[in-house]
Amino acid sequence: MRRPTAEEPMDRRLRVDDAPACRSRRRRLVAALALSGGLVACGFRLRGTQQLPFDSVFIAAPPASAITPELTGAIRSGTATAVVDDRARAGAVIDIVSETRERDVLSVNAQGRAREYRLRLRVVFRVHDGKGREYLGQTAVTTSRDLAVLEEQLLAREYEAEQLYQDMRFDVAQQMLRRMSALKP
Numbered sequence: 434m435r436r437p438t439a440e441e442p443m444d445r446r447l448r449v450d451d452a453p454a455c456r457s458r459r460r461r462l463v464a465a466l467a468l469s470g471g472l473v474a475c476g477f478r479l480r481g482t483q484q485l486p487f488d489s490v491f492i493a494a495p496p497a498s499a500i501t502p503e504l505t506g507a508i509r510s511g512t513a514t515a516v517v518d519d520r521a522r523a524g525a526v527i528d529i530v531s532e533t534r535e536r537d538v539l540s541v542n543a544q545g546r547a548r549e550y551r552l553r554l555r556v557v558f559r560v561h562d563g564k565g566r567e568y569l570g571q572t573a574v575t576t577s578r579d580l581a582v583l584e585e586q587l588l589a590r591e592y593e594a595e596q597l598y599q600d601m602r603f604d605v606a607q608q609m610l611r612r613m614s615a616l617k618p
Contacts, residue, residue: 483614485514491523491563492516500532500556500602507606512614520563525618527609530557530571534598539579546584552594553577554601560613568618574608576601 490508494501504527505516517523532555539549554576560569578597582590 483512483610485512485525485610485613486616486618487514487524489515489517489522489524490527491518491520491525492527492529493520494529495532498529498532499598500529500605503602503606504529504609507603507610511610523563525560525568526563527613528559528561530559532556536594542584548582550580550582550594551577552580552597552601554598554605556605556609558609560616562618566618568616569612572612574605574612576604576608 485508492501492504508514508516520526533553535553535555537551537553538547539551540547542548555573556575557571557573558569559567559571561567578601580590580594580597
């Protein structure tokens with residue numbers, strides 16, 4: 434490839450020098466289009482918003498419930514439904530009947546200490562109108578995660594377990610929203 438001279442216009446020199454960069458940009462564009470075409474072909478699409486059949490909901494839960502803030506946030510950010518503080522003004526009441534966290538030992542080492550745990554989160558809830566009409570009877574939503582541990586990292590294990598429980602609360606809230614969006618009151 435020949436080099437442009439000083440007498441040639443500036444735009445000609447830029448075009449000659451940028452040829453490798455243009456080829457690189459074209460390759461990246463083709464790769465991005467191929468990847469996006471592959472995602473569309475497999476049926477991938479963003480989750481989007483849920484449509485709950487209620488204009489407003491009241492969440493009735495025990496004071497120490499960890500799922501309530503997660504569910505409230507999911508309803509506010511992912512639906513057009515309002516979360517109200519007054520049971521009488523709500524179109525539906527979500528009763529959190531129970532919320533249990535479990536930790537089971539999956540495997541132990543030669544000294545008999547746990548090497549792997551299964552963490553489980555189970556939430557039982559029901560949805561009604563607050564006046565005796567039930568939209569969804571008691572329903573249990575369960576999710577679990579496995580946690581491998583090293584004996585030397587006790588603090589890291591507890592932190593990771595809390596992060597996994599946080600992730601499970603998010604999953605449970607999303608499952609609850611999907612079940613409620615299928616209701617026909």
